[in-house]
Amino acid sequence: MFLDILRIELFKVFKRPRTFIAFGAIALIILLVQFALKVNGKDFIQLYTDSQADTFDIPYDKILNGYFVCVAVLHMILIHVPLLIALIAGDMISGEANLGTLRLLAGRPVTRTQLILAKFGASTVYVILLLAWMSLFALLGSILLFGKEDLVVFKENDLHIIKNSDVLWRFFAAFIFAALALTAIAAMALMFSTFADNSLGPIVATVCVVIVFTIVQQLKVPVFEETVNPWSFTTHMLGWKGFFYVEKTAEGATINGSVENAGALVRSGLVLAGYIILFLLISIVYFRKKDILS
């Protein structure tokens, strides 16, 4: 029965034109970034390497490869994808309430827990498909346009060079992690959605929470660094980047297949999973008791 409800929810999600706005927007943004980097890629890299141009020969052409472009694309768009997720997940319950169909759903022989779980499942599938679509464009597209090479990852205090042969699995791991992070956003939007009878509120609330926590995180002031940030999900949402940070030997050489501080990634994954469970539990408890008056 649950699978039937999930199928129905997916059917509804993918029958709505608005669902595909996100897919279109992502394809467009990726193409724009790829085009921009194709034309002005060297300028973009100089942004990162400027201080080192006197000391090293910077192989700009090689750095500007498909993997680098893909990471740049993900860096630029993953921060905005929560909005696209909120558009769908924030509408899951409240949209039906607004449309008047929630009372039809809830009056059928399905439990409210099943409904929430099916809607969460549909949101998760949407997240995964959106990421798969993103990876198709960002990874395959960039490789086709820019070719494959070692990947250079510029961080605030260091830069990591990852062997060509050691990169691809990191993208898959990063996509899986991003899926986990965005599923947490979906769960939060779904939770807000159970509280409201119109979709605007939950969507705006979700986006606001993400913005507020992102700003708090970016401020990097001790008062937040030690209190809010270790538990803020926006901190952990960036975990996908962690797969592109490598460990090195005492002599400075990178270790193939390694991830810098893998324990932090595991912790981030667990925190995100914890948020998903928390948001889902709140949604279920609240929705089970909710009087459907719409």
Next chain:
Amino acid sequence: MSDILKVRNLTKDFKELRAVDDLSFSVKEGEVYGFLGQNGAGKSTTIRMLLTLIAPTDGYIEIFGMPLHQKRKEILRQVGAIIEKPDLYRYLTGFENIRLFSRLSGVKTTDNQIREELARVGLADRAESKVRTYSQGMKQRLGLACALVHNPKLIILDEPTNGLDPQGIADMRRMIIHLSKDLGKTLLVSSHLLSEMEMVADSMLIINKGRKVVEGKVQELINPVNSIVELKTSDTAVATSFLENSSWKTCLLPSVNGTIRLDLKKTDIPEFNRQLVAHGVAVQSLRPVHSLEEFFLSQTRE
């Protein structure tokens, strides 16, 4: 016939407001049960509680002999409902809507069955159109098809004629009678229009401000033993004087707009008329008023 639906002492509070107050009634199998009340009387709240959309503050609901809050799924599998407006998925076709709701009810319907259902409500030729292109009447009929697709035993229709044109109202009335008389379904139909209920309902419950006003067979409510009678005469003073000094005094009701009103047994009306004439009262008219309508309005008027 056995009770298919039993409601006992049902109460619902919304913060300060008591929307449904200690309501009890029963619906027998196979009947059309009219649920009558002004807008805001608590009909929709009661129906939403029957469908588990709203949790009662107090009281007990039993459907098909099972307690609703314990056997929710088993019960709802055999219940079909339209609640207020027929809001369906506007971005889906009529066909897709029916299929979706049949699956939600745990029934695997074939495409042919869905088409038959659409044909039954006269939407066969619009099966593949998006619901957003439907008229209000078409939506209402599609809503009915969605409520019926899983062949429920109990059908709950909340204000099914709201927003329909006269033709739509007539179609809906025919459909209700068809479901009851031809298919043997039990229907609970709410309305704020007594005339609608009189035409289709076997039994009726009138509520006001969440409380039961009257419940009974429609025939009995419409044709009770007593009738309210309006007397018009050219000399009201003579008539009043006679009545106050006769055995009819106990039947007198307060007058409305100077019209003398009495609550009489129907069988006593000819004798009453004869005595009036015999005592020189010039009777211009002696008219039984529509008792239920009167009653309904008198009870539910603010």
Next chain:
Amino acid sequence: MKKYFVLLLLLLPGMFVGAQDVKELLKKVKAKYDLVNDYTATGKMKTNVIFIKAPVATVKVYYKKPDKLKIKNESGISFIPKGSVNINMNNVLGLNNFEAVAAGTEKINGTECKIVKVFPISDEENITRATLYIDEKEMLVLKSVISTKENGTYELVMSYKTYKAWGLPDKVELTFNTRDYKLPKGITIDYDNGSGKDNADKAKEKKGKVEITYSNYVINKGVPDSAFN
């Protein structure tokens, strides 16, 4: 520069006496290095710069007399220090107009070396000063410290084995000055995995090191000019 030279002369009068000997020594060393007109070598390059995490790279080194040298990572990305051109000893030995003084001896990797300080006289040279540690027995430079106008000081330590006869090292360690690497906040929006703070402190160490271990040389077989692009 000349003032500096004069000062040195005053401080180390004994060395002046030996200047001709030193130049002679440098000539002999140069003669050894001059056996090689060009070479192509493959090697493994390890980068040890505090703010760079790089894999061990397979590099190709191209050289052509007198001063063309290029290190290329043809199968990946390496940040090759600009001063790597100085692993070519001809950069110092090929100077036309210079003064040289002996500055004692020192053991490099167990080998007694003569220290020779070289001062180019022309202001046009990029090199301002070079200190060579010369193994007189083999006529090989085992270590050099080269100061340049543009890129600071480079220190080279070379060990010779298989290609000793050609004056070509099996291993070169190049130590060079680095500049701070720190991107403005907000550009990268890093994932905080708790390791960033250590790096920020260590970034104050201003020396980087590159180590190339050569596996084979192809000597005097000709190298096209295009290899140096």
